[in-house]
Structure formats: structure tokens, C-alpha cells
Amino acid sequence: xxxxENLLDAFRYGRGLEKxxxxxxxxxxxxxxxxxxxxxxxxxxxxxxEVIDIxxxxxxxxxxxxxxxxxxxxxxxxxTSYQAFALVGIALSRYIWTSISRISRRMQREIxxxxxxxxxxxxxxxxxxxxxxxxxxFLWSSLWFVGTLVSGILIGIPIIITVYNLPQIIFIVxxxxxxxxxxxxxxxxxxxxxxxIETVLFVFSTTIEFLGGVxxxxxxxxxxxxxxxxxxxxxxTHSLELMRKVMISGINIWDPAASINLIALSLFLPLVWLSFxxxxxxxxxxxxxxxxxxx
Amino acid sequence: xxxxxxxxxxxxxxxIGHNRQIVALDNVSFEVxxxxxxxxxxxxxxxxxxxxxIISTLLIPDSGEVLVNGYSIYKEPMxxxxxxxxxxxxxGGRALYWRLSGYDNLKYFATLQGVNSKVAxxxxxxxxxxxxxxxxAYRLVKDYSTGMKIKLLLIRALLHNPSxxxxxxxxxxxxxxxxxxxxxxxxxxxxxxxxxxxxxxxxMTEVEQLCDRIAIINKGxxxxxxxxxxxxxxxxxxxxxxLKVRMNGxxxxxxxxxxxxxxxxxKILSKRNDEGIYEFRxxxxxxxxxxxxxxxxxxxxxxxxxxRSLPTLEEAFIRILGGDYIE
Ligand SMILES: Nc1ncnc2c1ncn2[C@@H]1O[C@H](COP(=O)(O)OP(=O)(O)O)[C@@H](O)[C@H]1O
Ligand SMILES: [Mg+2]
Numbered sequence: 371x372x373x374x375e376n377l378l379d380a381f382r383y384g385r386g387l388e389k390x391x392x393x394x395x396x397x398x399x400x401x402x403x404x405x406x407x408x409x410x411x412x413x414x415x416x417x418x419x420e421v422i423d424i425x426x427x428x429x430x431x432x433x434x435x436x437x438x439x440x441x442x443x444x445x446x447x448x449x450t451s452y453q454a455f456a457l458v459g460i461a462l463s464r465y466i467w468t469s470i471s472r473i474s475r476r477m478q479r480e481i482x483x484x485x486x487x488x489x490x491x492x493x494x495x496x497x498x499x500x501x502x503x504x505x506x507x508f509l510w511s512s513l514w515f516v517g518t519l520v521s522g523i524l525i526g527i528p529i530i531i532t533v534y535n536l537p538q539i540i541f542i543v544x545x546x547x548x549x550x551x552x553x554x555x556x557x558x559x560x561x562x563x564x565x566x567i568e569t570v571l572f573v574f575s576t577t578i579e580f581l582g583g584v585x586x587x588x589x590x591x592x593x594x595x596x597x598x599x600x601x602x603x604x605x606x607t608h609s610l611e612l613m614r615k616v617m618i619s620g621i622n623i624w625d626p627a628a629s630i631n632l633i634a635l636s637l638f639l640p641l642v643w644l645s646f647x648x649x650x651x652x653x654x655x656x657x658x659x660x661x662x663x664x665x
Numbered sequence: 666x667x668x669x670x671x672x673x674x675x676x677x678x679x680x681i682g683h684n685r686q687i688v689a690l691d692n693v694s695f696e697v698x699x700x701x702x703x704x705x706x707x708x709x710x711x712x713x714x715x716x717x718x719i720i721s722t723l724l725i726p727d728s729g730e731v732l733v734n735g736y737s738i739y740k741e742p743m744x745x746x747x748x749x750x751x752x753x754x755x756x757g758g759r760a761l762y763w764r765l766s767g768y769d770n771l772k773y774f775a776t777l778q779g780v781n782s783k784v785a786x787x788x789x790x791x792x793x794x795x796x797x798x799x800x801x802a803y804r805l806v807k808d809y810s811t812g813m814k815i816k817l818l819l820i821r822a823l824l825h826n827p828s829x830x831x832x833x834x835x836x837x838x839x840x841x842x843x844x845x846x847x848x849x850x851x852x853x854x855x856x857x858x859x860x861x862x863x864x865x866x867x868x869m870t871e872v873e874q875l876c877d878r879i880a881i882i883n884k885g886x887x888x889x890x891x892x893x894x895x896x897x898x899x900x901x902x903x904x905x906x907x908l909k910v911r912m913n914g915x916x917x918x919x920x921x922x923x924x925x926x927x928x929x930x931x932k933i934l935s936k937r938n939d940e941g942i943y944e945f946r947x948x949x950x951x952x953x954x955x956x957x958x959x960x961x962x963x964x965x966x967x968x969x970x971x972x973r974s975l976p977t978l979e980e981a982f983i984r985i986l987g988g989d990y991i992e
Contacts, residue, residue, distance in 0.1 A: 380791035381826050387778075387780060408769060409762055412764040412805065484753075487753075487760065490723060491721050491746055495743070662723060
């Protein structure tokens with residue numbers, strides 16, 4: 371058989387396109403996840419560094435924990451060791467932060483290496499692509515999230531995970547991921563045109579560290595009313611409060627003390643819709659300005 | 666329907682900074698017929714990439730309309746994307762994931778194109794073999810040569826079996842052997858598989874060899890559309906003499922006016938001052954008549970070199986444009 375016949379053979383299945391179904395959409399989203407995973411695994415050094423980073427973080431807060439007495443925390447309403455308090459704070463904030471920043475960094479990276487255009491010229495929409503990126507970011511980081519909690523438990527930090535509250539914990543995580551993925555998508559949208567996205571990410575990470583109550587209880591902020599109210603306006607604060615109430619204090623999410631945070635968190639759900647609107651707006655703008663590849 | 670691509674009055678202006686702007690495309694219109702191998706020829710910065718990106722829905726023009734397979738780039742961009750395979754050679758094989766193998770790159774894009782995975786596998790393997798990439802398929806792309814990357818970009822553009830290929834300088838920067846291989850492949854795609862090809866290049870010979878019809882674009886304007894033969898005839902009429910002189914106390918203007926007085930000089934195409942040696946490139950009617958005339962008439966200057974020279978693409982354009990003398 372000649373080479374040319376071979377070529378003709380390649381197309382004997384016609385266009386070979388799947389029908390535009392939900393199944394196909396999911397297939398594409400997981401295609402993105404699969405590719406990102408393979409790329410990351412091929413960067414052996416980076417992979418290694420991410421592991422070291424997590425281990426160091428757990429250790430640092432473990433030792434700082436010896437400096438803070440449980441009595442002080444108890445006064446602020448958390449009956450636990452500082453280690454447990456900080457472990458949950460660090461684990462969740464790192465989880466959310468690395469996942470969010472990964473999406474917009476990926477966006478800028480794909481723009482700068484030119485693959486962004488090649489993706490957009492396929493018939494996969496930018497929406498599906500970004501969902502794939504967000505899913506990968508959160509899936510990947512959730513390994514570290516779980517890893518951090520498990521290593522915390524192994525060194526004897528008292529956090530509560532039972533068959534009874536595990537579904538609640540998973541629910542809180544999924545709900546938090548939904549809200550924060552939309553913030554990640556919002557940042558990625560901005561990153562299409564605004565090249566200094568690292569500044570935005572920095573402001574975001576300090577905000578959640580400082581106002582979200584990662585290493586100290588937000589109750590402390592009551593002394594500075596404006597800061598306290600500001601901290602209540604950040605979805606992360608409520609995710610973390612929920613998490614601590616369930617994992618440390620052993621409260622159920624439907625108890626009023628916890629459900630108040632759940633309600634507050636759901637107020638941020640419109641962000642999901644907004645983030646896709648903004649993404650498509652910036653994408654249109656970039657196509658007008660000629661900025662979807664770095665010229 | 667017999668037009669695969671219709672471009673109507675496309676204008677695109679890029680704003681740079683606050684008050685500078687570049688007219689990248691100025692009222693461009695042409696069409697490409699189904700099954701045609703159509704060349705878009707123009708020097709760097711002419712607007713080729715801008716135009717191909719507009720047709721591929723990657724850029725939105727300021728005004729005008731483009732129909733691809735009958736679909737409007739504004740109203741049905743997804744349909745346009747399904748109809749076309751696009752690649753850009755200029756970036757030297759960026760736009761690939763260097764930390765994935767060639768095979769995985771293609772597999773990923775087949776998924777994004779919505780190609781059934783069994784069909785995708787057959788196509789990928791066939792193309793890799795056809796372009797001699799099968800042995801390197803599982804190596805990471807970061808270890809590929811430019812030629813191999815370009816081949817990968819071409820295969821990627823074909824995975825969903827589009828009827829139209831939009832190839833932006835697919836052979837630029839390639840060694841001669843790779844460029845020949847790619848040209849053969851494109852010809853095969855056009856002749857055997859009846860793909861419509863819109864092909865851009867700044868290499869006149871290549872476009873002439875491959876294309877049924879050619880449009881020449883310069884500074885955002887289409888200045889010629891016709892067959893390769895028509896272009897060749899026009900270009901062959903352009904005869905150029907290159908003259909290198911020292912001024913020897915005279916002024917440049919004096920030299921220009923002496924040149925313009927000569928019968929056989931048609932147009933001064935360009936002039937360049939290289940540390941006191943001026944190079945003039947001159948379009949002439951008959952070089953064998955001009956050269957002796959220059960030697961006798963330019964006694965007051967010091968002639969360093971004088972020779973017949975082939976027109977560059979830009980020079981051929983200036984003549985094809987049919988403009989008057991520059992000076
Ligand atoms: N995104 C962009 N922003 C600003 N200027 C651009 C952009 N893209 C192209 N240009 C300008 O438009 C003109 C045409 O460029 P291009 O289409 O790349 O030409 P070609 O592909 O023929 O070399 C050039 O002057 C180039 O600098
Ligand atoms: Mg170009």
C-alpha cells in the first residue's frame with residue numbers, strides 16, 4: 371500500500387467527531403485534567419519541591435503550637451490545642467490558595483507559550499477548558515490537603531474525623547471549592563489582559579491569611595470592628611469557620627452555630643455565574659485587542 | 666457552494682500605547698474556492714498572520730465579514746472552528762506542550778476537537794508514520810527539532826479532518842530537506858484529499874510552486890490576486906541593478922538627479938548608506954543597456970561595484986503596485 375493510500379485510510383471514518391453531548395463535554399474536561407497531570411508529573415523537580423513545601427509547613431506550625439496555650443484559645447471559644455486550630459487553618463488556606471493561583475498562572479502560561487490560541491481554535495469552548503483547569507487544580511491540591519490532615523493526625527494533633535462527620539467535611543470542602551473555584555476563574559479572566567496577576571494573587575493570599583483567621587481566631591478581630599466585618603465579607607472566613615466547627619469542636623453543620631456560616635457561604639454562589647460572564651467578556655476583549663498570544 | 670472562504674472588506678487596527686496605531690489590514694477582500702491551494706504572499710509585517718487569525722476566529726476585526734464554509738466568524742465561530750485546521754509556523758514550534766510527548770500532545774488536542782478516541786489513534790499513528798515521526802512519538806517535545814515540531818503542528822491541524830487548512834508560514838525557518846517534505850505533504854493533502862489550503866509565506870518561489878492562485882499583501886493591502894503564472898510574468902519584468910558608489914565630494918541629491926535623467930532607469934527602489942558607500946537599488950528596463958550607461962555617466966563619483974541583481978520580494982511588489990518613481 372502506498373503512503374498516500376495510508377493517508378486516505380486515516381480519514382475513512384469520515385470526520386470521526388463525537389456528537390455534542392454532555393458526555394463529550396465531560397470527556398473534554400477530563401482531557402484537560404489528564405494533560406495537566408501528565409505535564410506536572412514530567413516536571414520531576416517541581417513535583418519534589420511541592421512535597422517538601424507541604425512537609426515543612428506542617429512542621430513549622432506544629433512547633434509554633436507549643437508556644438500558644440490551649441487556655442487562650444478556649445477563652446475565644448475553641449476548646450482545642452493550637453496545633454489542631456492551626457493545622458486546619460493552614461491545610462485549608464493552602465488548599466484554596468494553591469488551587470486558585472494555579473488557574474490564573476496556567477492561563478498566563480498557556481498564553482505565553484502559545485497553546486492558548488491552539489486550544490481556542492478547537493471546538494472546545496473556553497468555559498470547558500477553564501472548568502478542566504479548575505478541576506485539575508483542586509483535585510491535585512486536594513492530595514496535599516488530605517496529606518496535611520493525615521500527617522497532622524499521625525503526629526497526634528487532635529482533629530475529629532469520624533464516619534459520622536466525614537460526609538459533612540466532604541460537603542464543606544466541595545461547597546468551598548465551588549465558591550473559590552469561581553474566584554480562581556475570575557482571576558484567570560483578569561489574567562488574560564492584566565499581566566501583573568501575581569500582584570492580585572499576593573493581595574488575595576495575604577487577605578485570607580490576615581483576615582480569614584488562618585493562624586489566629588477571627589474573634590480576636592472583634593477589638594477592631596471594621597477589620598472584623600471585613601473578614602466576614604470574605605468567603606474563605608466562613609469555609610474555615612465551618613471546617614473548624616465540624617473538625618475541631620465536633621459541631622454538626624445544621625446546628626445554628628455552624629449553619630450561619632453555611633448560609634453566609636451560599637451568598638457567594640452568584641460568583642459562579644459572574645466568573646463565567648467575566649471570563650467571556652475578557653476573552654472577547656482579548657480577541658479584539660489581539661492579546662490572546664503574547665506578541 | 667463553491668467558495669470555501671470569503672473575506673469581505675476586513676479592516677483591523679491595533680492600538681499601541683495611547684496614541685499610536687497600526688493599520689494591520691486595510692479593507693481586505695478575496696475569496697478562496699473549494700479545493701483550491703491559495704497562497705497569501707507578503708513580506709514580514711504585511712498582515713498575513715493577522716488575516717489568518719481573523720479567518721480562524723482568534724481575532725475579531727474592526728469591520729468587514731468573513732464566511733468560512735458559509736459560516737460567519739461572528740455568528741457561528743464554533744462551526745468555523747470545526748471547518749478549519751489552523752497552524753502557525755512562525756513561532757518555531759511553540760504552542761506545543763514541551764513536557765508532553767509528541768503523541769500525548771496530539772492525543773490531547775484530538776480530545777479537545779471531540780474526535781472519537783479510536784479514530785484519533787488511527788489518525789495520529791498514520792500521520793506520525795507518514796511524516797517519519799513515529800520513532801520519536803513518545804519522546805518529550807522539548808527534545809524535538811524545529812522541523813519535528815512543525816510537523817506536529819501540521820498533524821494537529823488535521824486531526825478532526827477539517828475541509829479547510831489555514832497554514833501560516835508552515836515552512837519558515839526549516840532546513841531545505843524538511844521544507845521539501847512539508848511541501849510534498851501539503852500538495853498531497855490538496856490533491857489527494859481535496860483539502861482547501863490557505864497558505865501564507867514570504868517566499869515567492871515556494872508560493873509559485875505550490876499555489877493555484879496567489880494574493881499579494883503589502884502593508885495591510887491586497888495588491889494583486891491572480892494565478893502563479895500571472896505573478897511570475899509580472900515579477901520577471903522587474904529587472905534590478907545594484908550600484909555601490911562613494912560620493913567623492915558630491916551630494917546624494919546630485920546623484921539621484923543624474924540617475925533619474927538616464928533613459929533606462931525606471932525607478933530607484935531603495936538607497937542605503939553604509940559608512941560612506943551608498944548602495945542604490947534601481948529598477949531598469951534593460952540592465953545590459955543601463956550598466957555601461959551608468960559607468961560613463963557617473964564619472965564624478967567613485968563606483969565601488971555595479972551588478973545585475975534579482976529583485977527581492979518587496980521590490981517586485983513595488984513594481985507590481987505600478988507606482989511611480991519613489992524620488
Ligand atoms: N497583537 C498585536 N498588537 C499590536 N500590533 C500587532 C499585533 N499583531 C500584529 N501587529 C502588527 O500588525 C502588523 C501586521 O502583522 P502580522 O499580521 O503579524 O504580519 P505578517 O504575519 O505578515 O508578518 C505588524 O506591523 C505588526 O507589528
Ligand atoms: Mg506572520
